[in-house]
Amino acid sequence: PQGHDIIRTWAFYTILRSQALVGTRPWDSILINGMVLGEDGHKMSKSLNNFISPEEVFEKYGADALRQWAAIGGTPGSDVMFRWKDVVSGSRFHQKLWSIYRFSAPFAKEGQAEPGQVDSWLLAELNNLVYSVTDAMERFQFDEAFRAVRVFTWEVLADEYIELVKARLYGEDGPARAAAQSTLYTALDTVSRLMAPFIPFISEELYSGLTGESVHQASWPRAEALRDVDPAGLLIKDIAAAIRRYKSDRGIALNAPLSSIRIFADRRLETTDLQGVANSPVEARVGKPDLETRPAAVKPVMKVIGPRFKGQAGALIKALTSIPAAEIESQMASGSIAVDGQPLELLPEMVEVVYETLSGGQAVDVLQVGEATVLVRR
Numbered sequence: 001p002q003g004h005d006i007i008r009t010w011a012f013y014t015i016l017r018s019q020a021l022v023g024t025r026p027w028d029s030i031l032i033n034g035m036v037l038g039e040d041g042h043k044m045s046k047s048l049n050n051f052i053s054p055e056e057v058f059e060k061y062g063a064d065a066l067r068q069w070a071a072i073g074g075t076p077g078s079d080v081m082f083r084w085k086d087v088v089s090g091s092r093f094h095q096k097l098w099s100i101y102r103f104s105a106p107f108a109k110e111g112q113a114e115p116g117q118v119d120s121w122l123l124a125e126l127n128n129l130v131y132s133v134t135d136a137m138e139r140f141q142f143d144e145a146f147r148a149v150r151v152f153t154w155e156v157l158a159d160e161y162i163e164l165v166k167a168r169l170y171g172e173d174g175p176a177r178a179a180a181q182s183t184l185y186t187a188l189d190t191v192s193r194l195m196a197p198f199i200p201f202i203s204e205e206l207y208s209g210l211t212g213e214s215v216h217q218a219s220w221p222r223a224e225a226l227r228d229v230d231p232a233g234l235l236i237k238d239i240a241a242a243i244r245r246y247k248s249d250r251g252i253a254l255n256a257p258l259s260s261i262r263i264f265a266d267r268r269l270e271t272t273d274l275q276g277v278a279n280s281p282v283e284a285r286v287g288k289p290d291l292e293t294r295p296a297a298v299k300p301v302m303k304v305i306g307p308r309f310k311g312q313a314g315a316l317i318k319a320l321t322s323i324p325a326a327e328i329e330s331q332m333a334s335g336s337i338a339v340d341g342q343p344l345e346l347l348p349e350m351v352e353v354v355y356e357t358l359s360g361g362q363a364v365d366v367l368q369v370g371e372a373t374v375l376v377r378r
Contacts, residue, residue, distance in 0.1 A: 004032045004077075031140055034079035041081065052082055064199035065090035071198045072143045072150075093150055094202055100158050101188070101206050107169045108185040108210060113178035117270045121233025122161045125152065126187055130223035133194050146198050153191050160237055161187070167276020176272055185210070190221045232267055235370055239263065240277040242369045246376060255279050259377040262359070264289045266371050289359055289373050291366070295325035296356035304350050316344055320351060329353055 011030060018026040035043045038050030045051065057066045068090030073080035115123060129152045136145035165180040192207035196215045207215035243261070247254055258280040263269060269284040300317045309316055319337060320328060328351065331337045337346040356363050359375050367374040 003035060005035075007032065032077055034074065034077055037079050037081040039082060039084075043079075044082070057087055061087050061091040062094070062201070064094060064201050067199055068093065068146070071146045075143055076140050090199075093154065094199070096154055096158065097202060097206065100153070100162070101209065103162065104184050104188055105209060107181050108188055109178070109181040110185050111178055111182040113175060113182045115179050115183055116176060116272075117230055117232040118161070118164050118236055118273050119179050119183040119233070120230035121237060122156070122183055122187065124227045124229040124233075125156055126190055127223050128226050128229075130190060130194065130221045131226055134220070134223060137197075142198070146195075149191065149194050149198075157187055157191070160241075164237065164240055164273045164277060168272060193218050193221050232269055235265065235267075235372055236269055236273060239269075239367075239369050239372060239374055240274060242367050242374060243274070243278050243376075246365070246367060261377070262289070262364075262375045264373045264375070269372075289375060291364075292358045293355045294358060295329045295353050296363075297354040298323075298325050298328045299352040299354060301350055301352060304347075308350075309344065312344065325353060 014026050018024060038044045038048065038052070040048075040050050042048055042050055054066060057063075065087050069082070069086045070080070073082075073086060129148060133145045133148055136142070136148065162184070165184070168177050168180040169184075171177055188206065188210055192203050192210065192215050196203040196207070196218075200216065203215050207213070207218065211218075243258075244254060246252075247256065247258075252258075256279065258278060261274070261278055261280055261282045263271075263274075263282065263284040264287055265284065266286065268286055271282040271284050274282045274284075298320055300320045302317075305316060306313050316337070323331075323337075328337075332346055332348060332351065332353075335346060336343040357366050358364065363378045364375040365378060367376065
């Protein structure tokens with residue numbers, strides 16, 4: 001790879017001399033990079049004093065962080081601006097990588113265990129990552145390739161898969177735990193090899209710690225054609241995210257147990273990982289739930305009642321809050337309510353009826369996640 005300023009000089013003369021002297025072309029492909037720009041937007045130059053010494057970056061963040069900036073700073077052929085925040089971002093990714101490795105190393109174990117639904121989802125995502133990264137590398141789209149690796153490692157592997165299977169990893173030995181350990185090993189092994197051309201030092205540390213061998217002597221991962229991810233595993237992942245949001249929205253600690261969770265879907269779902277994420281009993285059924293709704297509470301709309309009834313507003317509000325919600329609903333249908341023995345007009349806009357959903361006679365909150373209906377018992 002060279003900057004575009006060599007097209008009319010070194011590249012041209014090399015092609016000319018090679019053809020003239022030995023009658024052949026000097027290479028099959030040549031990659032032309034853009035210019036490196038300083039933080040001021042101008043080409044780095046000693047005369048402009050806008051250059052950064054590589055050693056300065058190495059001392060603060062290491063060589064791999066600088067290599068990350070170079071890899072994803074821009075599409076090959078375009079100019080790349082040096083920005084410290086991009087180097088810092090690379091350093092943070094290294095810290096995340098090391099956290100992933102430190103957690104995973106005691107559990108990751110090479111094996112041939114039968115993968116569960118969540119494991120199958122992750123392995124399909126990993127296969128597709130290898131396929132897309134290989135394709136991007138062959139097209140010299142290094143920024144596209146490494147961004148895909150970063151997104152997979154941080155968001156899919158760490159934030160989704162590892163969080164899902166922690167209960168199995170911490171659990172008793174058995175086929176389910178072995179499947180999670182084997183899947184985790186495969187993911188770390190593969191990601192290390194994909195990262196090696198970009199960030200060779202930390203990739204070597206991870207791979208050698210995992211396998212005892214050098215990543216730079218390992219072969220490039222091979223992928224099948226793009227695969228459809230396991231729909232059951234994908235659905236379990238989405239349900240886990242919905243349960244976390246449910247807790248967060250209600251100020252419930254993520255490790256706090258819920259009374260119970262029932263899931264109805266069109267397919268059979270494994271519940272072990274969901275029980276670990278929710279820290280709650282989880283039951284999965286194939287089919288649709290039987291649900292009913294009933295009035296649970298009434299909220300008077302003050303901005304409507306006050307101006308309309310003035311002096312009688314207080315008595316009306318007291319009546320509305322003291323009468324059962326189901327009775328208020330029936331009185332709304334008749335259009336009036338008795339207050340101190342006197343009928344007063346009751347319009348729909350004067351009250352907000354709050355309904356609750358019941359399943360098997362118990363109040364539940366309903367979460368719709370794709371094809372699945374998730375019932376959280378209150």
